[in-house]
Amino acid sequence: xxSIKDVSMTYKKGNKEALxxxxxxxxxxxxxxxxxxxxxxKSTLINILAGNVKKTRGExxxxxxxxxxxxxxxxxxxxxxxxxxxxxxxxxxDEALKKQSGYFGxxxxxxxxxxxxxxxxxxxxxSARIRDLSGGMRRRFLIAKALxxxxxxxxxxxxxxxxxxxxxxxxxxxxxxxxxxxTTIILTTHYxxxxxxxxxxxxxxxxxxxxxxxPKEELMDAFSRESIIEVSFEDELNLADFDFLSxxxxxxxxxxxxxxxxxxxxxxxxxxxxxxxxxxxxxxxxERPKLEDVYLNIIKH
Amino acid sequence: xxxxxFYNRIGFLTLLNKEIxxxxxxxxxxxxxxxxxxxxxxxxxxxMLQTREVGIEGISYLNFLVPGLATMGAIFASFQNPxxxxxSQKFQNTIQDLNSYPISITEKILAFVFGGxxxxxxxxxxxxxxxxxxxxxxxxYPLFFLLALTATSFVFASLGLIVGLALDNFEKMNFALAIIxxxxxxxxxxxxxxxxxxxxxxxxxxxxxxxxxxxVSRYAYIGVCEGNIVIHVILTMALVISAFLVAAHIFKKxxxxxxx
Numbered sequence: 001x002x003s004i005k006d007v008s009m010t011y012k013k014g015n016k017e018a019l020x021x022x023x024x025x026x027x028x029x030x031x032x033x034x035x036x037x038x039x040x041x042k043s044t045l046i047n048i049l050a051g052n053v054k055k056t057r058g059e060x061x062x063x064x065x066x067x068x069x070x071x072x073x074x075x076x077x078x079x080x081x082x083x084x085x086x087x088x089x090x091x092x093x094d095e096a097l098k099k100q101s102g103y104f105g106x107x108x109x110x111x112x113x114x115x116x117x118x119x120x121x122x123x124x125x126x127s128a129r130i131r132d133l134s135g136g137m138r139r140r141f142l143i144a145k146a147l148x149x150x151x152x153x154x155x156x157x158x159x160x161x162x163x164x165x166x167x168x169x170x171x172x173x174x175x176x177x178x179x180x181x182x183t184t185i186i187l188t189t190h191y192x193x194x195x196x197x198x199x200x201x202x203x204x205x206x207x208x209x210x211x212x213x214x215p216k217e218e219l220m221d222a223f224s225r226e227s228i229i230e231v232s233f234e235d236e237l238n239l240a241d242f243d244f245l246s247x248x249x250x251x252x253x254x255x256x257x258x259x260x261x262x263x264x265x266x267x268x269x270x271x272x273x274x275x276x277x278x279x280x281x282x283x284x285x286x287e288r289p290k291l292e293d294v295y296l297n298i299i300k301h
Numbered sequence: 302x303x304x305x306x307f308y309n310r311i312g313f314l315t316l317l318n319k320e321i322x323x324x325x326x327x328x329x330x331x332x333x334x335x336x337x338x339x340x341x342x343x344x345x346x347x348x349m350l351q352t353r354e355v356g357i358e359g360i361s362y363l364n365f366l367v368p369g370l371a372t373m374g375a376i377f378a379s380f381q382n383p384x385x386x387x388x389s390q391k392f393q394n395t396i397q398d399l400n401s402y403p404i405s406i407t408e409k410i411l412a413f414v415f416g417g418x419x420x421x422x423x424x425x426x427x428x429x430x431x432x433x434x435x436x437x438x439x440x441x442y443p444l445f446f447l448l449a450l451t452a453t454s455f456v457f458a459s460l461g462l463i464v465g466l467a468l469d470n471f472e473k474m475n476f477a478l479a480i481i482x483x484x485x486x487x488x489x490x491x492x493x494x495x496x497x498x499x500x501x502x503x504x505x506x507x508x509x510x511x512x513x514x515x516x517v518s519r520y521a522y523i524g525v526c527e528g529n530i531v532i533h534v535i536l537t538m539a540l541v542i543s544a545f546l547v548a549a550h551i552f553k554k555x556x557x558x559x560x561x
Binding site: 011012047050051052053054072073075076078080082084085086087088089090099102103104105106107 | 326
């Protein structure tokens, strides 16, 4: 569906090498997160796909069409939700979506526009000027705008930045349904829990290079060998009392909670040692590291 | 399938419609204001100088002035439409949307140029219509007059597009209007015969693109003009082609809309 081969990009201004030999293949129906710090190269990559940035070298193919030789064909296949919430000051939601359909060669798209507006809870705002919408509504409008031509690939560049938590979850539900209906989705986000919740594949870019590209579960298994065990006690704790657990990096949180790090195979050993010491605890939680921990672990290395 | 010159007719028409829809939404600003300014020129210059000799037998100063004002109205309106459109899209952060449409570069340029041209011709014709009260409705070659306004508007819509792509704010656009377009308009024969200007000021006509455009309009309106009409027509056609080619080159390079 999307193939990026040996793509590099050096900005003429400042001679900054933003992408270094990127290779990425995304198959139809995937839901992929593109993660990375600010300036890592995510937006440059997306802007190359959108036609906003000219790559220095490499090949990009979208839906089997070359970006260099059949650029106009590739436009019909992708929908881009940009990071910036730019909007036209003059037009209403309805007018802007009708025009957007027209740009993609669709003359009468009312039924589908109605459907998209309803799914994004914007029906009531269809006659409002875009400039009068709230920030969250504008984000949803941008998603609607990217969808009017029914793209096979939807690329979202930080679509939930500045959106309140309730609306964020509404958007998650919408994206899940969209993905289930067959749309290939690429999501960049700073909310790692968003990627963890929604995506099946994680691609991490750092310094213009792809440093990790795995299915989410495999990535988490590979980089999260240790679980975090948190044992809560009634009384204040003294770290010296836990020397017998020194192999598991004991650490006291809020005076009464003991935190340990242990691999899966050592979990029962830890519990056994605690029981042998007759230590009465009030609560015990074993937490698998989150994608955020895995991400930070990868970035640091 | 290779990218073609004409690829998406509906997309082109939608973009053109947007360019026209945008200025028609604010007609007071975009059509009425220049029209009022031109009527004021007619009242003030025409009223004060109506007895002035223009050096052409049987032609009053008011008759001389009408095609100049119509051309001037067309120049400013056609220039401002694409220039304002591009700069406001930069200001609104929507300029890069243009890159995501499956519309060929030629179609995109034509949509912006035709949008500006439409506004230019509209203001030019309304200026002419307003002067009917002063000088009557007779035009020597009506179709030629319409074509002259169309060619003028096409040239300046192309220049407006170039300026809109190259500049990034309204101050710079207004600066370009004030120090380039306005002086060239005044020295292009809108209000008086250039040959009557002294020395170097008269010689500016040889490098002023507005001079042949005004004279083609004037010839179409009153049947006579300064200089040779055939040369003016040839120069006008050359301006139409070259302004479009420069705009196309700049657009294709991605100036102002793509990052390299």
